[in-house]
Amino acid sequence: MDSNISKVTAHISHNEALIFERSRPGRAGFMLPPLDVPESALTEIIPAQFQREDDLAGMPEVSEVDVIRHFTRISTWNYSIDLGLYPLGSCTMKYNSRLNEKVARIAGFANLHPLASEAEAQGALEVIYELQQHLAEITGLPGISLQPAACAHGEMTGVMIIRAFIDARDGKEQSANRRTMLIPDSAHGTNPASAHLSGFTVKTIRSTAEGLTDLDHLRELCSHGDVAGLMLTNPNTLGLFERNIQEICRIVHDAGGLVYMDGANMNALVGVARPGDMGVDVIHLNLHKTFSTPHGGGGPGSGPCCCTKELAPFLPVPRVVRVASATDASTPDSRLQTPDSSVFRLDFDFPQSIGRVKAFLGNYGMMLRALAYVLTHGYDGLREATEAAVLNARYIAHGLISDYEKPFEAAPMHEVVFTDKRQARKGVHTLDIAKRLIDYGFHPMTIYFPLIVSGAMLIEPTESVGRQELDQFIEAMRSIAREAIEDPELVLNAPHTTRIGRLDEAAAARKPVLRWKPAQVDSELRTIASV
Numbered sequence: 001m002d003s004n005i006s007k008v009t010a011h012i013s014h015n016e017a018l019i020f021e022r023s024r025p026g027r028a029g030f031m032l033p034p035l036d037v038p039e040s041a042l043t044e045i046i047p048a049q050f051q052r053e054d055d056l057a058g059m060p061e062v063s064e065v066d067v068i069r070h071f072t073r074i075s076t077w078n079y080s081i082d083l084g085l086y087p088l089g090s091c092t093m094k095y096n097s098r099l100n101e102k103v104a105r106i107a108g109f110a111n112l113h114p115l116a117s118e119a120e121a122q123g124a125l126e127v128i129y130e131l132q133q134h135l136a137e138i139t140g141l142p143g144i145s146l147q148p149a150a151c152a153h154g155e156m157t158g159v160m161i162i163r164a165f166i167d168a169r170d171g172k173e174q175s176a177n178r179r180t181m182l183i184p185d186s187a188h189g190t191n192p193a194s195a196h197l198s199g200f201t202v203k204t205i206r207s208t209a210e211g212l213t214d215l216d217h218l219r220e221l222c223s224h225g226d227v228a229g230l231m232l233t234n235p236n237t238l239g240l241f242e243r244n245i246q247e248i249c250r251i252v253h254d255a256g257g258l259v260y261m262d263g264a265n266m267n268a269l270v271g272v273a274r275p276g277d278m279g280v281d282v283i284h285l286n287l288h289k290t291f292s293t294p295h296g297g298g299g300p301g302s303g304p305c306c307c308t309k310e311l312a313p314f315l316p317v318p319r320v321v322r323v324a325s326a327t328d329a330s331t332p333d334s335r336l337q338t339p340d341s342s343v344f345r346l347d348f349d350f351p352q353s354i355g356r357v358k359a360f361l362g363n364y365g366m367m368l369r370a371l372a373y374v375l376t377h378g379y380d381g382l383r384e385a386t387e388a389a390v391l392n393a394r395y396i397a398h399g400l401i402s403d404y405e406k407p408f409e410a411a412p413m414h415e416v417v418f419t420d421k422r423q424a425r426k427g428v429h430t431l432d433i434a435k436r437l438i439d440y441g442f443h444p445m446t447i448y449f450p451l452i453v454s455g456a457m458l459i460e461p462t463e464s465v466g467r468q469e470l471d472q473f474i475e476a477m478r479s480i481a482r483e484a485i486e487d488p489e490l491v492l493n494a495p496h497t498t499r500i501g502r503l504d505e506a507a508a509a510r511k512p513v514l515r516w517k518p519a520q521v522d523s524e525l526r527t528i529a530s531v
């Protein structure tokens with residue numbers, strides 16, 4: 001490996017036993033004051049049937065310094081967005097300003113009880129209202145609910161709105177014949193799941209050789225009078241802008257259906273193009289990708305749903321609305337009114353609403369981060385971020401084209417897909433390339449997704465990476481391509497710089513060892529590591 005390319009540097013890297021294995025009888029990380037009350041037998045406190053016999057449930061006996069050093073050491077083996085490029089396609093793993101985290105922790109917001117009255121929550125409601133206004137402007141769709149808790153949840157909310165709209169428009173009897181949801185074969189798996197959960201039958205639209213929705217197939221599927229809608233991701237999961245989007249919307253509308261856009265890839269469009277202007281009826285956004293909350297890690301997400309004026313009556317309740325009159329007897333405490341004497345209220349009075357989809361008003365911390373993100377960027381800054389995200393993906397596309405197979409000719413948007421076609425001739429596959437990338441100090445890209453591309457490597461650099469690191473990444477990938485020809489074994493056995501080498505991922509998935517057990521742990525872990 002050329003040391004100029006590698007980002008990896010020498011590092012103290014001890015072999016680390018599990019915390020359970022570090023346990024020594026009698027060690028403790030705490031001291032309690034002497035007992036100043038009479039000692040009671042355990043049976044007097046905990047009924048016998050609830051007592052365990054397995055000696056402290058196997059808790060490790062360790063000192064404070066054992067614990068601190070153990071967890072600090074293993075924390076240094078992690079890769080994170082704060083360490084460098086995290087090119088996980090379809091995940092928008094961008095660095096977000098610490099300021100947005102600070103805003104989410106402002107005590108008045110963070111400690112506000114979710115059952116606080118409208119009067120006590122005016123500031124929090126104003127944040128929601130203001131964010132709603134910005135997201136409606138960004139999408140070009142005026143109806144909005146911030147309730148959904150994630151992308152898939154926003155999808156489900158959106159298709160439920162479509163269903164409620166069609167039921168109201170056609171009448172229950174007629175609309176029962178309109179239960180087909182069209183979804184391209186490149187879609188994220190959550191799309192068909194959301195449609196199915198909402199009572200639709202899914203029909204799949206083929207992609208063309210160019211990686212776009214096949215218009216002829218769409219027309220054919222729309223000719224049976226049963227189409228309720230289309231769920232389209234744009235840019236699609238291949239990173240390509242569906243340039244026929246207006247024609248696609250026209251075909252679906254002419255067939256009596258509605259267009260749902262999976263907005264998970266809005267990092268490629270914010271501030272540049274608005275789905276509402278393209279003919280889209282309803283969309284969700286991923287605040288946990290595009291608008292500052294980090295994606296992944298199992299934390300909460302937020303998938304606001306935006307829609308046209310016609311669909312707005314069906315959005316979830318309650319809605320956060322601004323009421324102009326301060327003289328209305330039902331308005332909250334007048335001391336809490338805004339300078340123009342308006343107040344913010346929760347409005348439940350939407351009889352056609354699909355109802356509540358989430359407790360309270362949604363995941364509020366994500367909304368604070370998103371508003372901070374929007375306001376600190378400004379609309380010009382949002383546009384610049386989008387342009388940088390697309391430029392970076394195109395820079396990588398250009399940098400790797402000589403060494404890797406790029407299955408679609410079109411210039412990518414925020415992410416670019418390559419395949420292992422050339423390396424496979426030497427027996428080196430996508431998984432091997434991804435593993436070898438770890439040796440160069442990078443988190444691997446998304447692999448084997450989208451499913452319609454054999455050996456896919458989906459690379460999404462995002463806007464938060466500079467030219468220097470883009471060049472390092474390109475050089476690392478090109479170096480791996482050379483290794484695949486000159487020394488395939490090196491790539492096939494990667495990673496070499498990590499504590500544990502290549503794992504048998506199938507065995508790890510099929511026979512996971514999720515709990516430490518004294519007798520068997522060692523042999524089971526060793527079996528997985530050595531296969």
Ligand SMILES: Cc1ncc(COP(=O)(O)O)c(C=O)c1O
Nearest residue numbers: 090091150151152188190233264
């Ligand atoms: C295009 C697309 N749709 C749906 C999802 C699912 O998102 P979530 O995990 O928030 O439900 C993702 C995830 O990133 C995505 O990229």
